[in-house]
Every structure is written in structure tokens, then in C-alpha cells.
Amino acid sequence: MFQFTFQRRAVFSTKRFLSKQRCLPAAYYRGGTSRAVIFNQADLPPRSEWDDIFRKVIGSPDPYGRQLDGLGGGISSLSKVCVVGAPTHPDADVDYTFVSLGVKNTDVDYSSNCGNMISAIGPFAIDQKLVSAQSPDSATVRIHNTNTGKIINATFPVVDGEAASTGDFAIDGVAGTAACIQLDFINPAGSVTGKLLPTGNVKDEFDGVPVTCIDVANPCVFVQASSFDVRGDMRPDEMTAHTDLLLRLDSIRRQAAVKMGIAQKTEDVPGSIPKICLVSSPDSVSEKDPIDLLVRAISVGQPHKAVPITVALAVSSAARLAGSVVESAANRDKVSDAGVTINHASGNLLVRAQFDNDELTAATVFRTARRLFDGNIYWKS
Template sequence: MSFAPQIKVPATYLRGGTSKGVFFKLDDLPESAQVAGKARDQLLLRVIGSPDPYGKQIDGMGGASSSTSKTVILAKSTQPEHDVDYLFGQVSIDQAFVDWSGNCGNLTAAVGSFAISNGLVDAARIPENGVCTVRIWQANIKKTIIAHVPVTNGQVQETGDFELDGVTFPAAEVQIEFLDPADDGEDGGAMFPTGNVVDTLVVPEIGTFQATFINAGIPTIFLNAEDLGYQGTELQDAINSDVEALAKFEKIRAYGAVKMGLIQDVAEAASRQHTPKVAFVSKPQTYIASSGKIVNASDVDLLVRALSMGKLHHAMMGTAAVAIGTAAAIPNTLVNLAAGGGEREAVRFGHPSGTLRVGAQALKENDQWVVKKAIMSRSARVLMEGWVRVPADSF
């Protein structure tokens, strides 16, 4: 019996924010995977090590969590006034599919540095010393993101003293601007798809909840922690070890997705795991973060816990942070009320790993709330570069 040899595909393994992913240049992929479709999905599944019934992704680059089961494909931008096209694929751990329905805000922090280091940004736009402004076209959601990447001696600077809760070591700060982060109506309606800042969500056999549905950064369903029977101070084990709780959250997510217009039937949610997200909020409280650090109630404006790919996230997804900042800026959303109400341009929230600050400016145009920009800081670092190997007959 003969077996197919392994092939080598150029790749870089990067940390961006509190996530890790395998980055590819589009033209480095095998020809059949340079276009969207089955071959591309199968290649990325094999790279990451999915589907894995053991849930560990031992035979791939994935790290057995939603934060580490990620892929990115980059190319010189086809859009005017942009440097790089950024396509994100969230790889399922235990199922054979790649979800292309949304962005990864954390890995966005690494897109600019990869683009600079791999010749996707014109050399004339890269300073010898200073900050390089990388104009990113986020192809999944068709939005512009601006990354401000520090450069020293013509090279991306990755080391520094910027600390990010959820990341062990300090690094260089990368400021990210999400321009016009709210949905433009192409997928599930406007920023508030129901037209309301607070709705009633009825979930059969689970309950009736107040909810804020928002399309900003990533489609997100916000609930009150108290309505779910939680305090808002929970860490991962409190949720992820509770099978019934996870099933309840998934059912809430499915019914919320229908209400947001993202899917037509709750059964479709199983093949759209990346979006929408579900998060629950509460007023400030003192708690002990997963690192053992005490987060005092006085340190934050509110607490937020969010689920990604069916599990409570260890920190906070970058795109969900955009949703949090946007919702906090708009009076009377559940996020805004948990933060004390009123109008605000920035919010600091507590998550399982610590705290995060995100800014957003909201204003009314034609009696509709709009947000022109959301801003936050992240960091990024190359962990390994070279090639990934996959069996030639796997895609």
C-alpha cells in the first residue's frame, strides 16, 4: 500500500491579543486552496488538526480552544487605499467545518505586523523608526481596520512594556481602530437589527430574557448575568464544566440568531458557531481573576463574560470588545445600564483574565445611532515561522 507524502506550506504562527493562529499568504497556499471552497477548508482543518473527537487537536497546530483554533489568509489588498486583505477562518475543534462568518479582533493585532514583515505593505509607507499605519480590509465583514504598528530600525517592534490581561508577557502596544464597526445592513440588518436597544427573547424550555442584540465588531447577544442565575464574576471552570449550562447558552444563541436575522431556523446555528456571540453583563464587583489577581469593583465600569464556539472565553474576544464598547456608548442598552447609564466614550470592563479598556464614539444620525470608530490596544508576536506540513491527499 502506498501513502501520499506530506507537502510543505509556508506559514507563520503568531499570537495576536489573547489568541493564536496560523497565518498564510494567499499566494503561498496550494493552487486549489487559493480560492474559497472545499479544498481550502480541508487544508485548514488538517493544518489545525480538526475534526478531533478527542477535542485536543494533538495532530495539528490548534490548541484545543476557540482562541487557538484559528487561521488567517492575507494578500495585497484589492481595495483602493488599503494595504492588505485579511480573511479569517475560525476552525471548529470537533466538527469538520471552517466558519467564515466573522472577524477575529485579537488576531487583527497581528495582521499589520505580518503584512509589514512579508512585503504586503509598500516599503515607502514603512518608517525607519516610528509607527506604521497599516490599512486593513477585513474581507469577512467588509470593513476597514487601521493598525498602528511600532517600527524600529525598519523592522516591526514586537517587544515592549505594554501589558494585556490574558497574555503572560509584556510586548509592544498596537493600537487598532475599527472604522464604522456596526453592520451596514447586509447581514442581519442595522446595528440594532430589531430596531430596539433592548428586546425580550423567548427561548422555549429555557426562559424569557431581556437582551440587547447588536451588530458591531461581531454580532452579539447581551444578557443580564442575574437573569441567567450568575453573578458576572464567573471564571471558565464555572461555566465550561457545566454541560447543562453550555447547552442552555447554545439554545439561547440559536434563538437569538434567528431574532437577529442571521439565520432562518434554529437548526442552522450548528453550522454557524462563530457568530453570533453570547455575553452576559453585571454591575462592578470585586473578584479574583484567573491569574489570581484581584480586580476591584473600583477598577471597572462593568463586568462581562462572553462565550465563543460554545465555551466561556478565557479573556475577551477583540470583536466582542468592540461590541461592548459600542453598546456601552449608547444609552439604555443592557451594557450601558450595567456600566451606570448615560453617554460615555470609553469603558473599562472586567473579564475572566482581568480588565480591558475600549473606546467608542456614538452619535445619532437621522434618528439612528451610529458609531464611527471603536479603538483598543492589543499586542502581537511571531511565535514561529517556516512551513506547516500536511498530507498531500488531505485536501
């Protein structure tokens, strides 16, 4: 007869290490092809405490890369926080601050904007009664993005004083349909650098590769896929598995950032800006849909499964700049005021740039969003 002995291990911490969870009111929204925790700024403590709270709410850093102990999703497009509060701009109804968090590291980055999550900010403001709808059927919320200082107008339907969820508008990368949200980015050029062309050139060269550096909604660097002898329709997993593609792109991105004035040294360049993208002609692949350009975006070191909206806005603007690497790859017969149809890893996206005497005055894109929950969010102290 076997006799088992049980030895109590240190399963329970001593009392001095025990504490209860902390909590704050929050909401969780899908915005475009991203998701984020959204806080009302009035509910948050002083800004000096934000970073630690946001990391723990999202579940970062996570050496396993899954963020299982928080509300992140293990990839950059799902590791986000938004803060919405009273406006500090005379032309805005609300302020919106975007925060990107590292998955495996402790990075908390306030340097960029997120175009996808902007689609959720107007609905959040209406749902939380921060702003009232102008009519029983629709609302326009003027959003001041504090990261860039830019204004974005969000227009969408409402039902019984809340943002409508159901509708017949579909976006690639998101299953089903929902209510359409029109996003008008007002004077989006120079979001970080103050210039449409931060280097002063339509085309530059780094590591022997021609590039176009542009700042529309977010600073972006564009290179042609042919410069790297890769296909323009690569899947994100193919890009990640490539022997040196991401390393070469990041080297170019960092050099471009220094010339754009974003950082003084390559090692100080933020992970979130500038974005870098491969562009290629639709003639280079067997794409059946009517598209004008193929784009594969990389952000925070990861290939995106869908093009970030701020990147799409920069693409539509660069496509109309004579001599840019984007313009030379685009279907010139279609690039006009009607917009540019971009093929990305999850489908297609139409985006429109508006110019007045060669000055970029606005850019428009259409998205969907949905409130997934609101209530109290908990984190370990």
C-alpha cells in the same frame, strides 16, 4: 525457558497508502490572546482547496479535543487560520480573511471576524514585505477584513523594517510586555447585518430573558448574569460545569440570530456568530480594580478565557445605548468617550467607542502581537 515469538503485524501500510507530506510557506503569530497560522494568499491554491488544508494544518477534527497532530490548541481561541493578500478595497493596504475551525468537528467557518488576530495582521504584512512602513519608527497598515467588509487601521512601532516585538505595554491574559498596537475599527457597526441594531430594538426578549442584540465588529447578544441567577465573575470552568447555563444561552443565541437575520432557522445558525455574553454590574462582585462592567463571553460553545476584541467593541457601543441591558449594568458615571473598562476572565480591558450625532464612527482598542515562527508548514495529504 520461555520462548517468545514475534509476529509481524500490519505496522507498515502497503505502498498504495503511503505518501509524503505536503507543505506551504506560512507563519505562526500570537495576536492579542489568540494564536493562528497565517498564510500569504499568493502561496495558497484555489479557495476550493482551502478547507481541507486548514483542517489538516490545525489538526481538526480531533475526537480527543487536543489537536495534537496540528497547530491548534484544543480551544476555539487557538483553532484559527488567517489569510492575508493583496487588497480588493480602495481604502486598504491588505485583505485579511479570518477562518475559525472546529476542534472536534469538521466546521470551517468564514462568517465572523477575529479582533485579537487583527493585531497580528499589520505586523505580518510588514514582516512579509507586503506593505512598507511609512517611517523608520512606525507603520500604519489599513486592513480590509473580507469577512465583514470593514476597515481596521493598525498602528505600531517598527525596527529595521520589521514590526517591533519588545515594549512596555501589557495586556491581561498574556504574560510579559510587548510593543503596543493600536487598532482603529472604522465605522464598525453593521459588520454582518448592515445595522447597529439588527432587530430594530434596543432590547428584545427570548425565553423570558431580556437581551440586547447589536452588530459592532461582530454580531453579539448580551444578557445579564442576574437573569440566570449566576455570578457575574464566574470562571470559564464554572460556566462549563453549570448544569444548563450554556444550553440556555445557546438557545437564546440561536433565536436572536434568526431575528437578527443571520439565519432563517435556529438549526442553521453558525457557531461563531452571534457571540453571546453575560454582563453584570461591578457592584455585584468584590472587584477591587476600577472597572465599569463585567463580561463573560461564549464563542463556538466555549466560555472564553479572555473577552474577544470584537465583543469588547460591541460592549463599549452597547454601554452607551440608553435602555440596553449593557447600559443598565454598566457604571454609568464612567461610560464616556474615555472608554469602558471591561473585566473578563483573565483581567481587564479598556475599549473606546466614538459617536458622532448618535452614529458610531469608530472604535479603538490596544493589543500586542508577536511572530512565533515562519517557514514551511506541513500536513498529511
